[in-house]
Amino acid sequence: MSQRLKAVTVALAMGAGAVALAPAASASTNPTISSVDISPGSPIVVRHHPVTATFTFTTKGAGKAELQLRAPGDVGVGGQVDLRPSPHGEWTRWTGTKSFDSKDAGRWNFLVVATGEGESSKSGSFEVRSQKVLDTRIAGFDASPEPVERGDRLNFTGSLEGEGWDGLSGEKVAILFRGEHSSRWEYVTSDVTGRHGRFHASATAYRSGSWKAVFEGSNGLRGSSSDPDWVRVDDHEPPTPEPPGKDDSRVIKFNASPEPIKRGRTLTFRAKLQVDDSGSWEGHRGKVRLLFKAKGASHWKYVKSTWSNYSGNIWTKAKATKSGQWKFVYNGDAGHYGDHSNRDYVHVKRR
Numbered sequence: 001m002s003q004r005l006k007a008v009t010v011a012l013a014m015g016a017g018a019v020a021l022a023p024a025a026s027a028s029t030n031p032t033i034s035s036v037d038i039s040p041g042s043p044i045v046v047r048h049h050p051v052t053a054t055f056t057f058t059t060k061g062a063g064k065a066e067l068q069l070r071a072p073g074d075v076g077v078g079g080q081v082d083l084r085p086s087p088h089g090e091w092t093r094w095t096g097t098k099s100f101d102s103k104d105a106g107r108w109n110f111l112v113v114a115t116g117e118g119e120s121s122k123s124g125s126f127e128v129r130s131q132k133v134l135d136t137r138i139a140g141f142d143a144s145p146e147p148v149e150r151g152d153r154l155n156f157t158g159s160l161e162g163e164g165w166d167g168l169s170g171e172k173v174a175i176l177f178r179g180e181h182s183s184r185w186e187y188v189t190s191d192v193t194g195r196h197g198r199f200h201a202s203a204t205a206y207r208s209g210s211w212k213a214v215f216e217g218s219n220g221l222r223g224s225s226s227d228p229d230w231v232r233v234d235d236h237e238p239p240t241p242e243p244p245g246k247d248d249s250r251v252i253k254f255n256a257s258p259e260p261i262k263r264g265r266t267l268t269f270r271a272k273l274q275v276d277d278s279g280s281w282e283g284h285r286g287k288v289r290l291l292f293k294a295k296g297a298s299h300w301k302y303v304k305s306t307w308s309n310y311s312g313n314i315w316t317k318a319k320a321t322k323s324g325q326w327k328f329v330y331n332g333d334a335g336h337y338g339d340h341s342n343r344d345y346v347h348v349k350r351r
Helices: 003-027
Strands: 037-039 044-046 051-060 062-070 079-081 084-088 091-100 106-116 119-130 136-144 153-162 172-179 186-192 198-204 209-215 229-231 249-257 266-277 280-283 287-294 301-307 313-319 324-330 344-346
Touching: 044 051, 051 062, 051 106, 062 091, 079 091, 136 209, 136 229, 153 172, 153 209, 172 198, 186 198, 249 324, 249 344, 266 287, 266 324, 287 313, 301 313
Parallel strands: 044 119
Antiparallel strands: 037 051, 051 091, 062 079, 062 106, 084 091, 106 119, 136 153, 153 198, 172 186, 172 209, 209 229, 249 266, 266 280, 266 313, 287 301, 287 324, 324 344
16 A cells, blocks of 8 residues: 555544544533432421422533422423522532422422533432321329428329320420419429330429420420429428529520531531520520430430530531431529520431
8 A cells, every 4th residue: 555545544544533522522511410419318208397308419511400390190391499509619509499298298200400511411309208297195194292391302293195095105204393473484304204105203392383294296296285283382391492593594596517418527516605684695604415316216315515605605516427406405504594506407418
């Protein structure tokens, strides 16, 4: 073969190669879409109140993005979720929300479409589950003896029952007190119900007033309260000194961040502890506990303790191992009632 013919052959081969690579170069302009994070994760459990789910994903090379949700049993194009874009390095973060109630139960499908110089899409599904919340009641609550002498012990008995009405075991029941001429209920003590839902607790009687048992509710169980039981306290002996009056406290601005977070990463918790100083809320130094309740669990677990500074600012850290709710609890001190913060749910991603 002549040198000229060889050159023509090589040129044709290079030209053919350039033509073959053209589609790949075009495909590289299609946007990139991350996985879609849903908080709370699938299944989204709906009890007696609607649940708002947050959908988050990121794109690269896209000027526009859409999120379509298709309800169980529907066909065709789903309804669109309003998305809010925000910068995320070289990427763009897109966030949207939708509320679900019990009639939305079933498997939903989603489709993300990102448009730039080209177009990309990503699909998936998630489940919405309706879980009935059972009513509860506290039966047979009794504070005895009555009347009682100041400084003697009062005994509190009763049972926590669920629909049916069968006893509920392993649930915490709190005992609260409201003094005569007072409008405030104070936490005094608590007990965990036994095998047949029975609880038993005791406390020292200082002054006349009403007592009641309260169940705050847990996973799948609605809270309930007993009727108040009035107990008169008599002074037949020299009076036992009453605890001094206390001021109110509050734990505000609680936040756990970042959210969502990958498992094993560190969460930061911030809040502020304040006390009522003659009608003005002032920062207060005090010991607070960090509690966690995992998704699907019925009880709060102690994680760690920390102290607020003299301005009331609280700051601490803890590892994120699973999704769930966090809160700070202040038990109070000699001059102040206790309080707890709002709850903050954090979704923990496994990857």
